[in-house]
Amino acid sequence: MLTHEQMYDILTRQLTNYDGHFFTAVKTTGIYCLPSCYGKKPAKENVEFFYDIHEVELAGYRPCKKCYPNVLEVHWHDDKSAIEVIPPNEFSFAECLVYLNRSNEECLHKVKDHEVYKLIKIEDYKLLLKIGESHNNLRVEFLTGVPPKWVRAQVAKFVWELFDLGTDLTAFYEMADKDEIIQLVTEKYRGLRIIKIDDLFEVISWAIIGQQINLKFAYTLKKRLVEKYGEKITYDGEEYFLFPTPQVIAHLTIEDLKELQFSSRKAEYVIGIAQLIDRGAIKKEELALKKDYEKLKNKLTSIRGIGNWTADYVIMKCFDFYSAFPIADVGIHNSLKSILGLSKKPSIQEIEQLAQNWKGWEAYVAFYLWRCLYD
Numbered sequence: 001m002l003t004h005e006q007m008y009d010i011l012t013r014q015l016t017n018y019d020g021h022f023f024t025a026v027k028t029t030g031i032y033c034l035p036s037c038y039g040k041k042p043a044k045e046n047v048e049f050f051y052d053i054h055e056v057e058l059a060g061y062r063p064c065k066k067c068y069p070n071v072l073e074v075h076w077h078d079d080k081s082a083i084e085v086i087p088p089n090e091f092s093f094a095e096c097l098v099y100l101n102r103s104n105e106e107c108l109h110k111v112k113d114h115e116v117y118k119l120i121k122i123e124d125y126k127l128l129l130k131i132g133e134s135h136n137n138l139r140v141e142f143l144t145g146v147p148p149k150w151v152r153a154q155v156a157k158f159v160w161e162l163f164d165l166g167t168d169l170t171a172f173y174e175m176a177d178k179d180e181i182i183q184l185v186t187e188k189y190r191g192l193r194i195i196k197i198d199d200l201f202e203v204i205s206w207a208i209i210g211q212q213i214n215l216k217f218a219y220t221l222k223k224r225l226v227e228k229y230g231e232k233i234t235y236d237g238e239e240y241f242l243f244p245t246p247q248v249i250a251h252l253t254i255e256d257l258k259e260l261q262f263s264s265r266k267a268e269y270v271i272g273i274a275q276l277i278d279r280g281a282i283k284k285e286e287l288a289l290k291k292d293y294e295k296l297k298n299k300l301t302s303i304r305g306i307g308n309w310t311a312d313y314v315i316m317k318c319f320d321f322y323s324a325f326p327i328a329d330v331g332i333h334n335s336l337k338s339i340l341g342l343s344k345k346p347s348i349q350e351i352e353q354l355a356q357n358w359k360g361w362e363a364y365v366a367f368y369l370w371r372c373l374y375d
Helices: 004-013 053-058 095-100 149-162 170-177 182-190 200-209 215-229 254-258 262-277 286-289 291-299 310-320 328-340 348-357 361-375
Strands: 023-026 029-031 047-050 076-078 083-085 110-112 115-122 127-136 138-140 232-235 237-240
Touching: 004 047, 004 115, 023 053, 047 053, 053 110, 053 170, 053 286, 076 215, 095 361, 115 149, 127 149, 127 232, 127 286, 138 149, 149 232, 182 328, 182 348, 182 361, 200 215, 200 262, 200 310, 232 310, 291 310, 291 328, 328 361, 348 361
Parallel strands: none
Antiparallel strands: 023 029, 023 047, 076 083, 083 138, 110 115, 115 127, 127 138, 232 237
């Protein structure tokens, strides 16, 4: 642990070897930086230091637009008119496309000619991205105009996190090689990564929408919600949507969502979650500070509308905890039934016994088991 004096000395000397070890936050500007940032040096009394990026963002600071402190771990090239994100060796864009292309009813992205079209919003910039593969890298083109460099940096971060490229899968594959069940799916789908959802409200809402209904109808409900309440752009004759913000949904009534064929209970849950997020009672940065999977799950399940399955799904898709395992998921049961050649689905107790071998990687096991169903 460094003293305040030592950290201030480091930032005045712009020492790059401390980048990522701590962050410098300036009270007068509300911005946080890397120690090596080349911007104007603040007065000592106006600076506070943080060791955790979630803590500094929870405190309300915004990332610097010169040094991009929240993009430090991302491997990318800036080609100005486009960017390239450099994935690790254990990555298959083709396998990820199978997941992204699993439903014709998906309304938040389109897969065309082995490329993903996705609308995102960074501050006031609405950006339609075309993500494809180029020489083993992910090439991201900007179809609605090239944004400033700081925005391009945030796009690189978005793509890096979308495909979970910061996770080292070495230990997962080593575990799988010793498990005759999981080895079958990892050999077949090697390079598949969990496709993440960065927006906490979106991932919770999607999980609630999918509770106790078939996947096709869940996509229909999501599409109705998105098309009625989400922002959109039109490009080349096609519409692209953003998921509605909690600020919009928080002001709806249960009857508004029932008109879209939401059940009263689901409408109540989704609006309730939106209201909690809107007033700051739930914050992704605060949840991410919980370093223990069980503590995070307990916090989520204390929220009305979030049970065990929903909490595990949210943790899988939005956080970096890979012990999450929605063990009651019907898809997991069906996949294991097929792999094991059983006449009926395995019981929870049988799955719990199998999962003893999967400790720490249950989320990836679940994702690979779901992948089997798309065949």
